[in-house]
Each structure stands twice: as structure tokens, then as C-alpha cells.
Amino acid sequence: MFLIGWNGILPRTSISGHPLSHTALTWVSALLTNCAQKHLCSGAVPSHSPKRLLAIRIAEDGQIKVKLVEPEKLSAPYIALSHCWGTERSCMTTRETLADNKQDIPWNSIPKTHQDAIKFSLKLNIKYIWIDSICIVQDDEADWEIESSKMADVYQHSYLTLAATSSSGDSKGCYPDIEGPSYESEIDVPEGATGISKVFIRRPLKHWNNLPATMVAQEFPLLSRGWVFQEKLISPRILHFCSTELVWECHELSVCECGGFGANDISREQYLTIRTCENTNVSRMDTPYISPYGRN
Ligand SMILES: [Zn+2]
Ligand SMILES: [Zn+2]
Numbered sequence: 001m002f003l004i005g006w007n008g009i010l011p012r013t014s015i016s017g018h019p020l021s022h023t024a025l026t027w028v029s030a031l032l033t034n035c036a037q038k039h040l041c042s043g044a045v046p047s048h049s050p051k052r053l054l055a056i057r058i059a060e061d062g063q064i065k066v067k068l069v070e071p072e073k074l075s076a077p078y079i080a081l082s083h084c085w086g087t088e089r090s091c092m093t094t095r096e097t098l099a100d101n102k103q104d105i106p107w108n109s110i111p112k113t114h115q116d117a118i119k120f121s122l123k124l125n126i127k128y129i130w131i132d133s134i135c136i137v138q139d140d141e142a143d144w145e146i147e148s149s150k151m152a153d154v155y156q157h158s159y160l161t162l163a164a165t166s167s168s169g170d171s172k173g174c175y176p177d178i179e180g181p182s183y184e185s186e187i188d189v190p191e192g193a194t195g196i197s198k199v200f201i202r203r204p205l206k207h208w209n210n211l212p213a214t215m216v217a218q219e220f221p222l223l224s225r226g227w228v229f230q231e232k233l234i235s236p237r238i239l240h241f242c243s244t245e246l247v248w249e250c251h252e253l254s255v256c257e258c259g260g261f262g263a264n265d266i267s268r269e270q271y272l273t274i275r276t277c278e279n280t281n282v283s284r285m286d287t288p289y290i291s292p293y294g295r296n
Contacts, residue, residue: 013257015183015257018176020123031253049072053078054069056129067105068134078129079130079158080130091110091114114131126159205245206219245258
């Protein structure tokens with residue numbers, strides 16, 4: 001039984017542990033540069049500007065400032081957010097709040113998912129973000145009809161779509177505030193007569209391309225939402241915030257931090273074999289992935 005589990009071992013890279021870490025931001029920046037320069041996905045400057053965007057900046061006192069703007073022409077890239085609203089209905093733009101939101105949107109009134117997307121955008125040095133609930137006047141029927149009909153354009157011309165893929169609602173956030181415990185353990189492996197090598201092991205991460213549909217809905221709630229298919233198809237680039245790692249998808253490349261998402265991933269049958277081993281209480285050591293690269 002032990003040997004059956006070891007058949008599932010594949011080499012994988014270490015994961016960053018948190019989207020705001022230097023490692024994660026370097027990884028995303030490299031993918032953005034590579035995509036913008038070498039792919040046919042799209043350029044950085046939009047040829048179409050949404051009617052409204054959130055202008056975001058860090059003030060001199062270090063506080064993040066957010067306000068609604070209506071740019072006539074935009075010469076800077078913007079990010080679009082793909083998210084599950086959940087049951088909460090906070091921080092929406094209405095006819096009553098439109099004027100106030102153009103002055104300033106208090107940081108504390110902004111749901112965590114939006115806050116996380118804004119913080120991540122600023123780390124990428126992007127100064128504009130489009131969020132449907134704030135950029136469309138929710139109780140103005142005419143505005144909603146016009147702007148919601150243009151949502152395809154919004155996603156198509158975004159520099160990057162940030163997807164809160166593992167979040168079931170706006171209060172849940174895109175990622176935890178602080179890095180959680182490491183998913184990897186360190187072990188010593190004898191090498192030769194006297195040598196010792198260090199390897200890092202972890203359980204396989206979950207990816208939606210090799211999970212049963214019920215588990216996809218549980219692990220990646222956003223992917224169950226109808227609109228997301230349009231947003232995924234139309235966006236030139238998507239960065240998914242998943243519970244354990246980041247996943248990048250553009251028209252020419254799909255890749256995740258651990259390297260398990262894509263053509264070389266384990267098959268659903270292999271995954272199910274491994275799960276079966278776990279369910280029979282075989283040693284935890286029977287299902288690790290070994291990273292030969294160590295921690296990043
Ligand atoms: Zn690309
Ligand atoms: Zn992965």
C-alpha cells in the first residue's frame with residue numbers, strides 16, 4: 001500500500017505562501033511582462049475606457065485612498081475584478097452615493113475582497129480598478145442596462161483580471177491578511193555514502209482541471225458563477241486567487257505557482273488513487289510532492 005502512494009510523487013516547485021510576498025509579486029510581474037511582450041493577448045494601454053473606474057493611490061500618510069472617476073480617455077492600464085458578491089450588499093454606488101463616491105470612498109466601508117484586490121493592484125503599480133458594484137449605479141435602471149451591456153468590453157480591455165476564485169462572498173477576501181502555516185515540510189534524504197540532501201514535501205494542491213465538479217464548486221466558488229465564463233473567455237489575462245496559490249491564465253499560457261496546473265498535472269484517476277490511499281489511513285508520507293528546488 002505504501003508503494004502505491006509513492007507512485008503519485010511528482011517534482012513540483014515551492015509556492016510563495018502569500019500573494020503579497022516578494023516571491024509572488026515577482027512571479028506575477030514576470031508573467032505580465034512576458035505576456036505583454038511576447039504574446040498576442042493584448043497591450044498594456046486600453047483602447048477602450050469604462051465609463052467609471054476606481055482611482056486608487058497611497059497617500060503621504062500611507063493610507064490607501066479610493067474614489068470613483070469618470071475618465072474621458074484613459075492612457076493607463078486598469079484592472080478588472082471578478083468576484084462572488086455573496087449575500088452582502090455593501091459599498092455599492094447608488095444615485096444617493098454617486099457624488100460622495102466621486103470625492104472619496106472610506107477604506108473601512110470597502111469589503112475585504114475589494115480591499116485585497118486594490119492592495120494587490122497597487123503592488124503592481126496599477127492605479128485604476130473596475131469593480132461592478134461600485135462602477136455601475138446599482139439603482140439607476142438606465143445606467144445599469146447600459147453599463148452591464150458593456151461588461152464584455154470592460155474585461156476585454158483590462159490589463160489584468162483579478163479573480164477571487166476561492167472566495168464565496170465579498171466579506172471573505174481574496175487572501176488572508178497574513179501568511180498561514182507552510183504547506184511544506186522539510187526532510188533529510190541520504191545521498192551517497194555520507195551526504196544528506198534536503199527535500200521539501202507537501203500534499204498535492206487542488207486544481208479545478210482535475211477535480212470532480214462538486215469539489216470544484218466547494219474549493220473554487222467563483223467558478224460556479226454564471227458570469228465568470230464570459231469573464232474568463234474575454235479577459236486577456238486572469239490571475240486567480242486560490243486558497244493555497246495563484247493561478248495565471250492568458251490566451252497563450254495557463255500556469256500555477258506549484259506547476260501542477262496544466263498539461264503535466266496528475267490525472268483525475270491518479271488524484272483519486274491518492275485520495276483513496278488517504279482514506280485508508282495510510283501514512284501521510286505516501287502522498288507528498290517533492291520539490292527539488294527548495295523554498296523560494
Ligand atoms: Zn498572454
Ligand atoms: Zn498549482
